[in-house]
Amino acid sequence: MLARQIKANQEAHCRRGKSSRHHHRGHRCRNYDQKDLIFQGEKNELLTIESEKNKRKSSLDRSKAIDLEIDAKTNAVFNRKNYKVIERINQGAFSQVYRGEYLVDHRSIAIKVMDLNKLSQMFRVKYIPRELKALIECRHKNVVQIYDIIRSNNRLFIFMEFCSNGDLASYIKRNGPCNDQLARFWFQQLIDALMHIHFELRMAHRDIKLDNVLLDNKFNAKLTDFGFAKDSWNESKNQVELSGTICGTEPYMCPQLMQRTQYDSYSADIWAMGVVLYCFLNAKFPFTWTNSATALNEMQNYPKYISSVFDEKVNEEAIDLVVKMLNPDEKSRITLESINEHPWLCKESSTN
Known part of the structure; x- marks a missing residue:
């Protein structure tokens, strides 16, 4: 069932082709130039970092x-x-x-x-x-x-x-890294959702993470939890309105958030989505979160560090996309339009 769903999603993405991309080209958001955490276990292990909210949740007996x-x-x-x-x-x-x-x-x-x-x-x-x-x-x-x-x-x-198959954080914890085909399937869906949120609603989500992506009964990815969402476009100046609010979840925060400087919320969403894609492919976080200083140092050692921490089986085009999404310079970070046109996202995969 999942293979058929992936195939249909790829065909729909190809049919949209350039018409979908031209729809967004030239849009005013084109120039994209938290919750406290509890740390447990070994560094970089996916889901050993959880919010206080999830810590309380884990003690709940769901069988009752x-x-x-x-x-x-x-x-x-x-x-x-x-x-x-x-x-x-x-x-x-x-x-x-x-x-x-x-x-x-x-x-x-x-x-x-x-x-x-x-x-x-x-x-x-x-x-x-x-x-x-x-x-x-x-x-x-x-x-x-x-x-x-x-x-x-x-x-x-x-x-x-109601999404009967839980969240992506739990899925990856149970099943490990996604293969190239499955990672592309979910990533396409999330990028489609993010383009709608950014371009049509002019909002930034500001808390993108695996825990906030649910899976329905057909394993389609569904973005949720808009508690920090905000319209970050300044109508009068016709430009992005920088934010100073520290929000989101630390392993998904861009360097600007870590440094407590003003940041582009749309570009911060792209960074967080880059972390999500990395987790799809490696089942761990890209940076060492034993402390924020270590993580920030790794972020700034770009792109050498990012390129060196992938599993050897990961597709080179996928690595290229993640590296561009995790560019610490938000003005040079890849845009949503360019992500949508990236060779890895556009390529067809075998569903055999």
Whole structure:
């Protein structure tokens, strides 16, 4: 099934060809010139670095169905809208995610429940509206879709597309590096989603990582978690508006974020996507995260360091693309348009 899905995706990418690329050429975003972490285990090992949110999540016994306490008023709304909560599948510091069912067509759904009492005033006023705006506006096949939002008794219920095959971080932890064909399949989908977010919505995601890519029942990649998403385009000046907000997850941060300097959020997304591609191909992070100074030194030793840390089986064209995405100079970093035209992304692979 996955081989057929990859084949169809490649054919669609080829059909888009130059017409898709010309659509974005000359767009005003053309000139693209966090969460605290817990460190465990050996350096560079994928998924030994996890956020406090994921640390709490790991202690959850997912084999048990856990009831969601719903007051009578909220339960009446759920019943009227034909929603049923089944079990908890994820838990974070400020939210929980449940698997549910839409009773009209028995479709599985994900229900994110946020306790607004646990959130700071700034988070409630600034970040939640941004996330909801991004989720509502972003209609793309490789972005997790939102179906409904209910606010009741100071809790926010977000009803979303359910992705039954988990996240990419867990997939790679279980299965190891992706082969060239599978890496290209998922990377194409994520680049398509990112082009839509950057060019059509003019937003930067600002927290791209393997944990924020989910897999649906056909193993299609779906970008999620728009909590840090922001419109980073200055309309009046017709240029990118640099950001000084330190957000994202450390192994995916570009040098500008590490140095606490102003940065281009769109270009920072490209860097993070380069880390994702490296992880696809090597099942580890490209930089040594025993401390940030070591990682920053490796980033600056470009491109010698980057080129030297690939598995010997990795395709040379794939290495070339990652090296261009992990350029520490954001003004020289490859653009999304050039990524979309890169030989590795455009080549056809055998599905035998």
